[in-house]
Amino acid sequence: MRFEVTILGNGSASPSVTRHPSAHALNVREQFFLIDCGEGTQERLLRAGVSPLKLNAVFISHIHGDHIFGLIPLMASLAMAGKQTPLQISGPPALERLLDFFTRDFGLQLSFPLQFTPIDTTKHRLVHENTSMEVWSVPLRHRVPATGYLFREKQDPVGTIPRSYAYLSDTMPSAKAAELIQGVDLLYHEATFADTERHLARKTGHSTATQAAKIALKAGAGKLLLGHFSTRYKDLELIQNEARTIFPETYIATEGTTFGIPVVKK
């Protein structure tokens, strides 16, 4: 009865040989979900031992290249592998133009039904639901329309207490978002910058580690994962330590690492 997230990329937009662009793989009771899909995500999935064919749905936060450039290549590979089951993709409405261009104008032939759900990035809505989980959109504050996602496990017959994971990236700190994810077990919040660069964070629509920690505190989160780091930071301990002075249960979202939430019996 797993509920765990594997970090596929913790970098930001500038290419790097040590960090990859945004992508998380979520395993909820052996159903697999992908959150954001930067360039190279399919290789990162393989490295993490998650078969792309197992993915049920993909959730995209916003239409910046470091969050989407891996999506069409992933779809092309799934088609080549003969995937038959539907692929559900949720994201800001503009994503549909990209999907349309490749599937209609560019000749990408899919072997599976593609089901796109446009997300109103200004609203907190139930955007996806299955037997084990609900997914809610969480409005973010970025330079372009952006949405976070809150994944809430449903209570199962065995009587586990539902677990939850929130993905908030890319965004400036949002008190509203903190309120919407109140009591979340595991929070991933971007921390592109350290507090010394907070003016740059504001200018570019991002957060600092300090701001991310304050959001975690305000949300009453169980644990905070930081990612989306600017390439200027070689040593991430600085970022982690900065956040821990405010929110001690802070961890760097190290690539290839899986963060699980244990089952808690009532």
Add this chain to the structure above:
Amino acid sequence: MRFEVTILGNGSASPSVTRHPSAHALNVREQFFLIDCGEGTQERLLRAGVSPLKLNAVFISHIHGDHIFGLIPLMASLAMAGKQTPLQISGPPALERLLDFFTRDFGLQLSFPLQFTPIDTTKHRLVHENTSMEVWSVPLRHRVPATGYLFREKQDPVGTIPRSYAYLSDTMPSAKAAELIQGVDLLYHEATFADTERHLARKTGHSTATQAAKIALKAGAGKLLLGHFSTRYKDLELIQNEARTIFPETYIATEGTTFGIPVVKK
């Protein structure tokens, strides 16, 4: 006075953690050129120590994902880095639709002039020229319009003998191509399959190692590099040995390896 090619990817279309999609970096007297640009090429360039900002021109063979999916991400990064000098891109005409979609409809803002040269994939033509080099198109035989490229160094005042490199991928064996690149110093030819899978090669528009070696022999090439390997081959020595029985100067285009052609004084 270098004339050398660095292999960035030697895999074919299926994603893999050991091989990356097609991309070669060519250094002609410290002018840098990129040939094909599969997903993740910008990271491979960084790993090879070639700054993407140094690229003068990009040559695309055909419009299949494993040869182009890294191009838009690369351009986005160049724009983010503030590149000012023109980027020249040559490739089949259909590539222009992709470039147009991203730059016009999708909001990719470039900081540099983009100069696209459509290549007639049925013709052998001079498609690019600068102070040190000529680039000629070489028609290929694939499932979609595809062109190879022949890079010919110009003789310089010091009196070196011009060096040459040909890139033939993806293609079935072409006697015509062998004729057009006659006497080439270094030939990269795809060898997606071993000869045991020659029926599959024919069906998919690819070559076997045996066929590639025969083309090298027919072209009177100095050296043959093989790449674009199917993921089914874990051990590439089999591929290399197969070709060497026909063309002894055959080498696997190992990723990260640089193959140079020494200056030969008259």
